[in-house]
Amino acid sequence: MNRPGPAARLNELTLAHNIPAALTIELTRRCPLSCAHCYLPETRGRSAPAGGRELTAGQWKRILGQFARAGAIQLAFTGGEPLLRPDLEELCACASGLRFDVRVYSSGSGLDRSRAGALKSAGVSSFELSLYGRPVTHDAVTGRAGSFLAVMSAAKLLKKAGIAVAFKTPLMKGNVRDAAWLLALAKTHGCRIYFDPVISPANDGDRSNLRFRLSGRALSAAVRTIPSLLPRLPSQARKPAPSDFLCGAGRNVAAVDPYGNLSPCLQLPIKIGNLLRTPFTTLWRSSPRLRKWRELNIGDLPECGGCGLLPVCSRCPGISLLERGDVMSSNVPACHMAAIMAGGPALSEAGGCQSPFNVPRKASMRSVTACGGCAPSTSRKSALPR
Ligand code: SF4
Ligand code: SF4
Numbered sequence: 146m147n148r149p150g151p152a153a154r155l156n157e158l159t160l161a162h163n164i165p166a167a168l169t170i171e172l173t174r175r176c177p178l179s180c181a182h183c184y185l186p187e188t189r190g191r192s193a194p195a196g197g198r199e200l201t202a203g204q205w206k207r208i209l210g211q212f213a214r215a216g217a218i219q220l221a222f223t224g225g226e227p228l229l230r231p232d233l234e235e236l237c238a239c240a241s242g243l244r245f246d247v248r249v250y251s252s253g254s255g256l257d258r259s260r261a262g263a264l265k266s267a268g269v270s271s272f273e274l275s276l277y278g279r280p281v282t283h284d285a286v287t288g289r290a291g292s293f294l295a296v297m298s299a300a301k302l303l304k305k306a307g308i309a310v311a312f313k314t315p316l317m318k319g320n321v322r323d324a325a326w327l328l329a330l331a332k333t334h335g336c337r338i339y340f341d342p343v344i345s346p347a348n349d350g351d352r353s354n355l356r357f358r359l360s361g362r363a364l365s366a367a368v369r370t371i372p373s374l375l376p377r378l379p380s381q382a383r384k385p386a387p388s389d390f391l392c393g394a395g396r397n398v399a400a401v402d403p404y405g406n407l408s409p410c411l412q413l414p415i416k417i418g419n420l421l422r423t424p425f426t427t428l429w430r431s432s433p434r435l436r437k438w439r440e441l442n443i444g445d446l447p448e449c450g451g452c453g454l455l456p457v458c459s460r461c462p463g464i465s466l467l468e469r470g471d472v473m474s475s476n477v478p479a480c481h482m483a484a485i486m487a488g489g490p491a492l493s494e495a496g497g498c499q500s501p502f503n504v505p506r507k508a509s510m511r512s513v514t515a516c517g518g519c520a521p522s523t524s525r526k527s528a529l530p531r
Contacts, residue, residue, distance in 0.1 A: 159397035160390060163439070164216045165429060167393075169400040169411045172233065173199055173225040177254050179288040180275075182315055182357045185225065186349040199403040202232040204421065206239050208401070211425040213243040223250035223411070225403070234263045241268025248273065250313075253299025254292060261302040271309040274300055276338070278314075278323035286319065300334055311337040315344060316374065317357040321367050324374060340374050343478045346467040348414065361481035368485050375486060376459065384456045387444025391462050391472075395438050399429075409438060412463035413472070441473070448475045458483035 149157065159166040174187040186192040200208075212220070220240045227233050228251055240247045249264070250273045264272075274296050277286040283293035300310045312331050316324065324340065331338035344358040359367065368374050390396060395409030395417075402408070405420040407428055417435050418428040429435070444450055449460060452475075460479035462472040469476060 156393070156397065159218075160393060163396050163429070165212065165399050165425075166217060166397040167219040167221070168212055168217050168398070169221045169223055170205070171224060171400065171402045171411070172205075172222055172227045172230045172236070173403050175229050176224060176226040176252070177229070177289065178226070178252050178292060180277075181286050181288070181319075182317060182344050182354045184345055184347045184354070186347050186351065187225070189347070189351075191347075191349060191351065199230075200405050200421070202235055204405070205236055208405070208420050208425065209236070209240055209243055209245075211420070213245070215426050215429060218246060219248065220245040221248040221250055226252055226254060228253075228255045228260070234260070234267045237264060237267035237269050246270050251275075251299070252287070252292065253296040254289075256295075256299040256302060258302055258306075261299075261306040261308070264303075265306040265308055269308055271311065272299075272303050273311050273313050273339075276312040276314055276327065277317075278320035279326060282320050282323050286317075297334075300336060304335070310334075311339060314338060314340050316340050316342040316359055316364070316367065317344060318359055318363070319357060321359060321363065324367060324371055328371065328373065342374075342482065343461070343464060345412070345464055350467075358478070361477075361484075364481055365485055376482075385443045387442060387450065389443045390439070391441055391443065391446075394462065395435050409435065410463060412461055413466065414463075446473055448473075454480070454483040454487055457486040 155166070158164070174185055176183075176185070176188045179188055179190075183189060209220070222233065222236065222240075227249055230236070233249070237247050237249070247267075247269050248271050249269055253272075253274045276296055277283040280293040283296070284290050300312075303310050312327070314320070314324075314327055327338060342359055342364050344354060346352045347354060393410070394413045398410050399417075400408050400411040400414070401420060402414070407417045407420055407425070408414045409417065415434065415438070417432045420428070443455070449455060449458070452458070458479055459482065460476060464478060465474045465476040466472045468474075468478075
């Protein structure tokens with residue numbers, strides 16, 4: 146029998162004790178790019194960037210101290226584009242001084258030699274750079290000519306400075322044909338590359354970016370050609386027990402937006418409270434909404450509880466909330482991916498789970514009302530009171 150490795154054991158330990166091991170900080174919603182699939186309405190011109198209300202470096206430093214005292218281990222700065230914050234290096238230095246493993250998620254736009262060196266001196270361990278395809282594909286997705294050259298230049302500068310680089314690639318209709326080319330490019334540059342076929346609706350509920358999502362059939366065909374597109378399951382993957390947690394959101398991961406609002410995960414922007422008004426530990430230990438969220442288990446899932454694909458499914462409750470207004474529902478990308486992981490073709494495009502393995506429980510959708518602010522709703526806006 147495979148025994149869990151150190152990373153899996155650390156994951157189990159932090160989950161069991163609600164230790165906020167990995168935190169994501171959105172420093173800004175501003176971005177010089179305008180990526181077609183972006184989930185931030187600000188980058189699509191539907192909402193004014195709220196630059197003036199972003200937390201200051203001093204405010205963030207106080208919050209970083211609270212995270213350190215709560216036992217956090219890993220910190221990722223993201224955006225928008227975090228390089229737009231001139232104090233990024235100062236914040237990274239503060240975080241690494243508190244002994245966090247510090248990571249940055251970026252498009253690479255605006256990075257030069259001097260900033261790459263300063264970020265290395267500030268203790269950044271790794272960068273994840275968004276990369277969408279060949280130059281013409283990448284620039285078409287970002288809406289900015291020259292953005293491919295910018296990301297590749299950033300990758301070289303960061304590597305030269307001694308910072309590890311990985312590429313992140315959402316797989317879409319417009320770039321799936323470039324997947325093999327991207328794999329080879331990443332190999333040439335000595336970088337890892339992660340593909341993700343899940344394009345989620347935007348934070349304001351707009352679903353227009355879903356037109357870029359691969360159909361289940363196209364995803365299935367892509368995986369047949371390039372099997373490494375499939376996510377790897379942990380070697381000790383087992384059938385989840387009814388008492389298992391839904392995921393790490395609000396247990397060992399959490400996220401903060403540029404204005405100090407705490408949520409269980411970047412992908413699950415349910416507002417728990419604001420860190421300018423309430424200390425992190427108070428919210429983490431005592432928030433009634435977080436407590437209710439943590440009470441939900443696999444056994445409470447009305448559609449997935451009886452599904453034979455559960456052991457290979459990486460259903461994200463945040464995507465379920467966006468797709469179907471219910472954190473407890475199945476969702477189309479998860480069902481497709483699970484079917485492919487199980488070695489079958491993708492499921493019907495009809496929506497909801499069409500899996501022949503699935504025997505839905507008779508639980509009512511009302512089970513989700515246990516989750517406070519995540520009550521079932523067809524509109525994400527009403528599902529997520531702010
Ligand atoms: S499954 Fe979704 S909500 Fe849960 S931790 Fe992962 S990304 Fe966050
Ligand atoms: S395959 Fe679909 S129904 Fe089955 S566990 Fe995953 S999301 Fe739920």
